[in-house]
Amino acid sequence: MDLKKLEEIPKSYLKEILGSLSKLEKLKKIPFFTGIHFKDAERALARKIETYKSVERDARRVWKIVELSRNENRPQCKDYIKGIFEDFVDLSGDRLTGEDKSIIAGLGKINGKTVAAIGHNKGRDIKERMIYNFGMSIPQGYRKSQRIMELADRFGFPIVTFIDTPGAYPAIEAEDDGQASAIAKSISVMFEVKVPIIVVLIGEGGSGGALALAIGNEVAMLENSTYSVISPEGCAAILWKNPSGTKLAARELRLTSGDLLRLKVIDRIIPEPLGGAQNAPGRMVKIVKRYVTGALEKYTRFSGDELKSAKVHKFESMGFFNKE
């Protein structure tokens, strides 16, 4: 057995393979077994190693997408708003307790029609990232989003959201201010409004913090963005109990745009310039602009009640289970 091959399989599978290997070697040494064919066992083991190698290759492929989705040179919410909306006015505050800059919300025009834009913004350099809190929101941000959505609903303005967050901000103050209920209420408001909602996942779609802005009539995902119930790091810490499981977790979570289209969680993949959006940010913004403009045109044709019940139907149909 060529032990060099073992470098190419995931670390967490190594123990199992080495276990079978040493068992096999031990058996070979028992004089009684001399002459017995070990070929079948060896072949089975080789097949297993091949499978694990392909798992490792796939995990590395997925990990590249995770890294791309987090690339700081990808266009961010702010860039899309600037490139897509005219006369945009940035609005602040939840009118209850504060303002959260990690979520940008406001009104602007697309093709002469007023549209609300809401999205997480991560910031690029460290100074900006501190201002935007790395795109991790607190209840004030989710409540600002609710306020602007309700306002848009009252005036019949369609809503476009841009998702890019590692997840809601884990902090004592955020919990004390009702992080859980703020996210739940945001989801609830997005079901209630009767104007078209277009959701674009532009980078990292992290857990409940992402979902709080992601109940859309149409949900689109940039090719190299991700959408996940938990970060690969968090998942590895819980299930693998070891950071070495991070890349495998990324693969197992099925968080790529391809996976999510197949699972019908999203409606569309928006292709990125070659090598990723960071290579041609200007072009990326134009591609998203074309998509958003088209989607708005498509959905403004439906009545409010149609839009609402289609959303309910779509999200309430999600899930896979056995039914006797």
Add this chain to the structure above:
Amino acid sequence: MEKIKCKNCNKDIENEIFILNLWVCPYCNYHYTIGARDRLQITADSNSFNELGKNISSVDFLNFYDVKSYGERLKETRLKASLDDAIIVGDAQIEGNDVALGIMDFGFMGGSMGSVVGEKIKILSNHSIEKNIPLIIFCTSGGARMQEGVISLMQMAKTVSSVGRVKENRIPYMTVITNPTSGGVSASFATVADIIIAEPGALFFFAGPRVIKQTIKKNLPSDFGSAERNLKNGQVDIIVNRSDLKDTLANLLRLFRG
């Protein structure tokens, strides 16, 4: 006489008294986590429960494998917890009041919410609307079921939508937060209820102490996430002792009738 040691106050409790006291320590009032079947027995009028959605079960549709496959985990848990999934739903009576009742069970994969929990809450919500009876859900959960990937995240959306339809129909919706309730369940159907009741000491938060500690690198206050702290912060309506819970629910049900 068999005794157990209270994990909160270290006092010895006689087993029989422990059970008679509804799995609450008679000395320090620590409320122990209990299974869905026990909860049903102390909540609903006897023989009033008709279970719904018994025919659906979880499936490893992603072939999710960490150190064990999800399929295997399901098999093991079903045996251990003698339940089909992390919630039972059905209609029942509480002191003669008809209700649509859901009870989660932490013993089934940490009460995690996957497709089956989502679908059962949808079935229960539909039943509540169809029969025009109030909806009550006892919550306990570690959050979304990671082994179902983003589909488990979508159950947050699904359940918020389902219970939202109940509310739109002007049917009362109440949740009871039991120890512990966190993650995806706390940030979905658990917190959009008309009335949120919590058991004493129940932990109730979105992000847990471990994650927060990692981020802020400081120790957390000892009452972090407790029902009492949540009450002070305006996140729950009332804290009710387990022994009074049935009466409180019945009273609220009568009040909602006007």
